[in-house]
Amino acid sequence: MVVEAATRTMTYQQAINEALRIAMREDPTVILMGEDIAGGAMVDHLINDDAWGGPMGVTKGLVQEFGRNRVLDTPITEAGFIGAAVGAATTGLRPVAELMFVDFFGCCMDQIYDQGAKFRYMFGGKARCPVTIRTQIGAGLSAAGQHSGCHYSVFTHMPGIKCVVPSTPADAKGLLLSAIRDDDLVMFFENKVLYGSKGEVPEGDEGIPLGKADIKRAGDDVTIVAISRMVNQALIAAETLAAEGIEAEVIDPRTLSPLDDETILQSVAKTHRLVVVDEDNPRCSAATDIAALVADRGFDTLDAPIKLVTAPHTPVPFSPPLEAFYVPSPERIADVVREIM
Amino acid sequence: MSAATAGAIDLDRETLLSMYERMVQIRTFEDQAGTNFAAGLIPGFVHLYAGEEAVAVGICSQLSDNDYITSTHRGHGHCIAKGVDISGRVAELMGKSTGVCKGKGGSMHIADVEKGMLGANGIVGGGIPLACGAALTAKTLNTGGVAVCFFGDGASNQGTFHEGLNLAAIWNLPVIFVCENNGYAEATPVRYHCSASDIANRAGSYEIPGVVVDGLDVFAVYEAAREAIARARRGDGPTLLEAKTYRFYGHFQGDQVTYRTADELDSYKKRDAIVSLRNALIERDIASEEELSAIDSRVSAALDQSWVDAKAAPFPEPEETLTDVYVSY
Numbered sequence: 001m002v003v004e005a006a007t008r009t010m011t012y013q014q015a016i017n018e019a020l021r022i023a024m025r026e027d028p029t030v031i032l033m034g035e036d037i038a039g040g041a042m043v044d045h046l047i048n049d050d051a052w053g054g055p056m057g058v059t060k061g062l063v064q065e066f067g068r069n070r071v072l073d074t075p076i077t078e079a080g081f082i083g084a085a086v087g088a089a090t091t092g093l094r095p096v097a098e099l100m101f102v103d104f105f106g107c108c109m110d111q112i113y114d115q116g117a118k119f120r121y122m123f124g125g126k127a128r129c130p131v132t133i134r135t136q137i138g139a140g141l142s143a144a145g146q147h148s149g150c151h152y153s154v155f156t157h158m159p160g161i162k163c164v165v166p167s168t169p170a171d172a173k174g175l176l177l178s179a180i181r182d183d184d185l186v187m188f189f190e191n192k193v194l195y196g197s198k199g200e201v202p203e204g205d206e207g208i209p210l211g212k213a214d215i216k217r218a219g220d221d222v223t224i225v226a227i228s229r230m231v232n233q234a235l236i237a238a239e240t241l242a243a244e245g246i247e248a249e250v251i252d253p254r255t256l257s258p259l260d261d262e263t264i265l266q267s268v269a270k271t272h273r274l275v276v277v278d279e280d281n282p283r284c285s286a287a288t289d290i291a292a293l294v295a296d297r298g299f300d301t302l303d304a305p306i307k308l309v310t311a312p313h314t315p316v317p318f319s320p321p322l323e324a325f326y327v328p329s330p331e332r333i334a335d336v337v338r339e340i341m
Numbered sequence: 342m343s344a345a346t347a348g349a350i351d352l353d354r355e356t357l358l359s360m361y362e363r364m365v366q367i368r369t370f371e372d373q374a375g376t377n378f379a380a381g382l383i384p385g386f387v388h389l390y391a392g393e394e395a396v397a398v399g400i401c402s403q404l405s406d407n408d409y410i411t412s413t414h415r416g417h418g419h420c421i422a423k424g425v426d427i428s429g430r431v432a433e434l435m436g437k438s439t440g441v442c443k444g445k446g447g448s449m450h451i452a453d454v455e456k457g458m459l460g461a462n463g464i465v466g467g468g469i470p471l472a473c474g475a476a477l478t479a480k481t482l483n484t485g486g487v488a489v490c491f492f493g494d495g496a497s498n499q500g501t502f503h504e505g506l507n508l509a510a511i512w513n514l515p516v517i518f519v520c521e522n523n524g525y526a527e528a529t530p531v532r533y534h535c536s537a538s539d540i541a542n543r544a545g546s547y548e549i550p551g552v553v554v555d556g557l558d559v560f561a562v563y564e565a566a567r568e569a570i571a572r573a574r575r576g577d578g579p580t581l582l583e584a585k586t587y588r589f590y591g592h593f594q595g596d597q598v599t600y601r602t603a604d605e606l607d608s609y610k611k612r613d614a615i616v617s618l619r620n621a622l623i624e625r626d627i628a629s630e631e632e633l634s635a636i637d638s639r640v641s642a643a644l645d646q647s648w649v650d651a652k653a654a655p656f657p658e659p660e661e662t663l664t665d666v667y668v669s670y
Contacts, residue, residue, distance in 0.1 A: 031481065069481065075511065080470050080504030087474020090459060091409060092482060095474075110501075114464055115471060122450035123460065124442035125665035159666050183668035211670075258670050 005202035007170075013058050013195040015169035016134075019176035020059065020096065022205045024066050027094060030180060033072045033081050034098030034134075038063040041073040055100055056136070056195055078104055082133065083111035086185070089131035090119060096180055099135040101147045102189065105154070116185045117160030132179045132186045138229055138279060139316045139327050140193035148316035148323075150228070150280035155187045156256040157284065162186040162210055163256040167231035169199040171254055174208030181207060191229040211258035215267070219247035222337050223267040225290055226250060226277040230328060234277050237333035246341055256286050264290060265298045272303035273340050277328050282310040304340035309333050352563075354627055360402050360559060361622060361633065364394040364615050365640045366427065367418040371590070373644055374417065374434060378594045382652070383434045387448050390418035392589035395614035396521050397422035399562030400489055403570055407486040409457045409475035411468030413521075414449050415588070416461025419491055425453045427644065432651040439654040443661065457486075465526075466492060466499030469518070473505050476514035476573075487515040487573040495526025497540045506581065510547040515573035517566065520583045521556065527592045528600045544581035556584030557614045560621075 010018070024030045037059040040051030048067065053060025063071040074081035078099060085097035099105065105112070112133065119127040139148040156163045164179055164186060166172040172190070179186040216231055217238050226234035231252045238248040249267050253259055268274050274294050278287035291306045309328045317323055352360075371391040378387045390397070393415075401410065401422035412419040420430055426441060433440030434448055441453055452460035459475060462468045472490030479486040496502055497520055509516045520540045524531055537543055544551025550572070554565040562584055569580035587609040591598040598606075622628045 029482070072512075075504075075507060077504040077508060079501050080473065080508045083467075083470020083501065083505075084474035084477055084508060087411075087459070087471035087488075088477045088481075089474070090454065090471070091475045091478040093474075093478045110464055110467060111470055115462075115467055118450075119452070119460065120668065121665050122442060122446040123452040123454065124440070124445050126442070127452065127454050128668055162667070162670075184670075 005204045005206060007200040007202050009198050010169050010201040011195065012169045012172050012190070012197050012199070013056065015173040015201045016058050016176055016190060017060065017062070018201070019173045019180070020062060021065065023096070023177060023180040024062070024070065026205065029092065029094045030096060031070045031072060031088070031093055032059060032062065032096050032098070033074055033085050035074055035076050035100055037098050038068065038071050038073050041068065054098065056192065058190070058195070059098070078107035079111055082108040083115065085131050085133070086111050086116035086129060089116065089129045090127055094130045094180060096132045096134060099133055102135040102137050102151045103146045103149045105151065112185070113158045113161065117158055121160060128183045129185045130183045132176070132188055134188045134190060136192045137189045138191040138193050139323050142318055142320055142323055144318035145315040150189070152187070152189050152256055153280045153285040156286055156289065160185060161257060164188045164210065164254070165228040165256055166190070166254065167194065167228050167252050169197065170201045171208060171214065171252070173201050174206060175210065175254060177205060178207035178210050182210060189228065193229050208254070210255045211260055213251050213253045213260035213263040215249060215263070216252045217248065217250040219249040219271070221247045221271055222249070222273040222275060222341065223264070223271045224248050224250045224275045224277060224333065224337070225253060225264055227253065227256070227286055228279065230277040230279055233328055233330050234333055236330035237337065240330065240334045241337055246337060248337065259290070259293070261293055261297070264294065268294050268298045269301040272301055274302070275307045275309060275333065275336055275340070277309045277333055279311050279327055281313055282308065283313055285310065307336045307340055309336050356402065357622060357627055358636065360398050361618055362636050362640060363398045363402065363422055364559065364618065365637055366644070367391070367394045367397065367421050368615055369640050369644050370417060370421060370427065370430070373648065375590060375594055377648065383448070384436055385447050387434070387594045388415040388592065389588070389590040389594065390415050392609065393521055393523060393556065393586045394418055395559035395562050396519065396556045396584045396586055397491070399559045400517070400519060400566040402563070403566060404457070404487070404489065406455070406457050407484060409459055409472070409486065409488040411459045411472040411475070411488070411490050412461045413468065413492055413496070414461060414463055414465070415493070416451060417448070420451050420453070420458055420461065423458045424456050425451065425458050428647040428650060431644070431647040432654055435651050436656060437651055437654040438657040438661070439651065444657045445661070445665065466496035466501040468492060469496065469501045469505035470508070472516050473508050473514055476509065476516040477512065479515055485574065487517060487570055489517045489519060491519050491521060493526065494520060494522040494524070494531045494535060494540060496520070497543060498534060506544070506547045506549065506579070509579040510549050513576065513578040515576070516579045517569045517573055518579060518581045520581065521586055522583055523586050523588045525592065525600065530600070539583060541581055541583035549579050549581060551581045551583070553583045553585065556586030557609070557612045557617070559614055559618050
């Protein structure tokens with residue numbers, strides 16, 4: 001018998017904070033590292049208090065419980081501290097490092113993909129690198145070209161890295177717990193537009209397994225695989241379509257690496273149609289990867305061409321009307337579904 | 342001061358002979374690797390450490406498995422000095438399944454985390470933040486360990502060098518940054534590529550000790566490292582140690598080394614650290630010529646056997662390509 005845990009309504013941001021607190025309580029080797037994740041280091045009146053608790057307040061309150069030796073403010077030195085997190089993970093700690101915006105990966109990519117992600121392989125299976133790198137993604141706040149990208153496709157491409165893209169508060173909590181407990185290098189992509197979104201979140205310390213998709217809405221007519229915030233856009237589109245008699249099944253892969261191939265293929269086998277919705281850029285992307293998966297292994301089940309609804313092949317623009325054009329909208333998603341019905 | 346006349350001669354006979362043997366192991370390993378690379382037995386790229394033995398041995402002889410090192414593309418010497426199995430290393434160079442990394446790393450990625458060896462590294466400067474992380478582990482878990490970070494003169498121009506030194510300084514990490522300045526970053530002389538006359542001067546920017554040492558004098562290296570390691574273990578933070586050294590081979594095997602003169606190479610070979618140590622041990626009646634020659638012979642014979650074994654060992658099965666990417670997936 002499965003006993004459902006009691007739930008409370010929380011924001012995505014609070015759910016992440018709760019997962020960090022649980023992980024730090026259960027394992028003394030879990031440390032947090034990042035720029036201003038507490039803030040105010042060496043300020044006399046903030047010895048055991050935070051100035052910011054992260055630029056968005058996600059880590060607020062943790063330094064009070066765990067102290068500055070476990071909630072480590074770093075200088076603005078991404079190669080330095082992400083590399084230190086990788087080195088610490090290889091030698092016995094379980095660090096959770098915060099790369100403030102994923103767009104900053106250029107400053108530290110060597111330490112992620114050339115070092116941490118390859119150690120186990122290059123060393124013949126004799127190393128572990130249990131580091132989680134939390135990072136913000138997503139357009140929608142007019143943060144412009146260097147603070148708004150998604151880029152999880154880049155990391156999904158790379159062996160040795162796991163990629164987690166939660167879309168709800170409950171998923172954020174459960175997946176972050178699993179990410180931190182995981183013995184591999186995990187990139188955990190938090191959509192900044194979702195930080196204030198609310199949902200029911202289970203109490204307790206249960207993790208959600210990495211590699212298990214979630215069917216966010218059941219339907220028989222078309223499969224919409226949507227990633228991160230695009231799950232919400234797809235669910236809105238699905239309601240519009242339902243009023244027209246089209247029942248969409250909305251699948252949230254929740255992790256892009258590993259990817260739950262079977263849930264996607266089974267859904268397409270039922271609906272015979274696939275639309276992938278992805279806010280990342282469209283070339284060599286998670287969307288094209290999922291399309292290729294179904295074209296390769298589910299071609300015979302398809303009754304229509306696979307369609308992708310993605311951001312354009314541009315950086316993220318600043319001006320609000322341009323940014324709104326950039327992000328896939330429920331209207332665009334619904335239009336594309338109608339095209340293939 | 343001539344080589345091998347500095348302090349550290351107070352070391353006991355066993356330690357001194359062990360250091361001599363390690364240095365000879367490295368030299369013999371590298372000479373044989375050079376020969377066997379030319380004979381086509383080693384795939385890929387090989388960067389030989391011969392000439393720089395005093396640095397790895399002078400430092401690693403003071404470390405235990407509880408201490409970590411990070412290394413470079415020129416990492417064979419660090420591995421041997423840190424105690425990584427030599428036969429497994431020979432097999433690794435050949436890409437055999439009996440290699441320490443099952444043939445999946447090769448010369449540039451040999452590692453043995455259990456021995457505290459966090460990997461040779463194909464990225465110049467790539468190991469510097471990693472060493473800070475290993476030191477952070479030692480500090481956080483209070484293991485008493487230190488991290489020694491080996492890198493070359495070329496790496497001192499990478500951002501990771503500056504980020505790592507700053508991070509270690511502000512967090513007071515037990516790390517010893519060891520710049521092996523062999524005069525050349527690939528084919529480019531240090532006088533061109535580096536703004537500082539001594540790379541150790543760069544420590545000043547981070548307000549940590551910066552020490553220049555003769556990297557061809559194992560005792561001088563030992564002494565300088567002793568202080569830096571003690572400082573790190575005391576909790577007094579990092580040191581930048583610059584060992585002025587020289588590589589007897591080119592940047593990689595196949596390098597025609599047109600960027601330096603034969604006279605320059607000869608001048609350094611006249612100061613060969615192993616010869617200097619050998620002479621010092623004999624002059625001071627610590628060991629006889631015969632005893633040292635017996636060590637030389639024993640090392641050669643053991644390595645010869647390692648090559649025989651490695652040649653006979655199987656290559657990994659093709660399916661092995663697909664393993665060890667993740668702990669679980």
